Amino acid sequence: MSFRIRAARVDDLQHLYEMAKLTGGGFTNLPADRDSLTKKLERSDRAYQSNSNVQGDDLFVMVLENVETGAVRGTSQLFTKVGQTWPFYSYRLSTLSQTSKELDRTFSAQMLSLVTDLEGASEVGGLFLHPGERAGGLGMLLARSRYLFIKEHRDRFGDKIFAELRGIIDEAGGSPFWDGLAGRFFGMSFQEADYFNAIHGNQFIADLMPKHPIYTAMLSESARAAIGVPHPNGRAAMRMLENENFSYDGYVDIFDGGPTMIAKTDDVTSVRNAKSARISALGKGDTKVIISHGKLSDFQATYAMLSEQDDGVMIDEQAAANIGLSVGDEIGYIPR
Template structure:
């Protein structure tokens, strides 16, 4: 069974909706709402239709959506998103966790207080998000293919993306779909539960945060234990994603999601492993790589913008160029003379 990543199309809306219904609470970038998904896919299609190598004012408010497709059946089994520059269309809020140290001579004691500050420090970064893989396909490296394909897309269109990149991981959500962090912080000021606030954010954006969220720091010690322990912790299902991000060079630097307290991972874009290691080469032969030299298992991609495609395959370095296996070549629809970007699996 062969899978490939391709750019999403507006006609994918029903398949996206079916996946969104499986996503659960806290999945802001993939809401189970047809109108919102349709608008998202239309926006992505418009971005894909812009042929410029780069935008005159730097990375813009662009969205790119990719899907995981079964080559044989055309069935969609996953999706992921890339935001070229967050904070262009509206403020991008995070909480930043800091420590204030104070000393009392009279008590001869030093006190260290952790505080959460509402911040827009990460505005101007690119973002990878919206990663969803169908539960039936969470094996065989497909999650890795889906996640890392975004980095090849960025490498292939590097001028459209920012020097820094981030990824927000879903935070701790209880069995009822609630968030102890939201209940202790945001819920005090908005008069709505976590699921309602998260759904509203997915459909309407987070300007209401700017309107109602207090601007003063929140002292972590004043929160209940359940909220404190959720700060910077990923959802149980998000821990593999966190490990993948760390393997790519992302790190947690004290920024957390304003809704559920989940960690925001950041990296320098050019230092992300799959971006720094990506190479573009011309296909010389389509053949079983064995016998042509050392065989490497790679993520391979081709195309530009709307014609982007990515799959797993085997390659080797021939005397006159890249040798790629026939199954991967068919999934990518490449022929000798075409350019393929690849990075070691």
């Protein structure tokens, strides 16, 4: 089977809704709510139709499509500038050291502070791959094709970029971090708060959350253990982000305590190493790569076998057919 990445359309709603029901919670960017998903797709469509060359408050939704059947089997999202519609909150983990001369001892305490440090940055998020397709590198295709899109539309994105990884969620769908901290102030379960945030935004956090730092020693052991730890299903995603030059700098999600991975946009490995070339021939290449072609709503990406030549690159015919390429077309590409 062959797959391609393309811009999401409004008529992809049913596909996204069915996938949203499979996430198991904690995916704020992919709520199982038709109205919210429709608004996302409409917002994405406006972004794809805009020819702006400056960073704005845009959302680009992409989908992974089976070329043979047309079935949508995965999705991912790009936010060009967070914190514009409502504040973007994170917890920042820091350490305070204090010394007592009388006791001749120094005490170090970890604290969580509510911050909006990441406002104005871009975000890669909303990545979900259908459970039936978690093989063959399709997750990597979904994730890394976004960086080719960023490279092609660099002016639309900020100088800093981040990704929030889902935190620890138990078998009942609860979050030990939420239960040990924010849940005590809101009178709602993690699933209720997560769903409310996905539908209405997180202004209620600003309204109700204490603004002073929280000493982690006052949290339950299970809550402390969840700080900055990704969900078991997200460990591969964390390694993939680390390979792209993202790092964990002590920022965690305010709902489940999952780690936020941050990078300078131009230092992201796939952005920095992306190349462009003209297709000089169709044939059997010798290196597996991810290729892309087109701008905005015409953007598409797929896996290809590629060989670099003196007058351009040669790619395999199946890859060319996947995204409608011919000899003479310009592509972007990165090694797999």
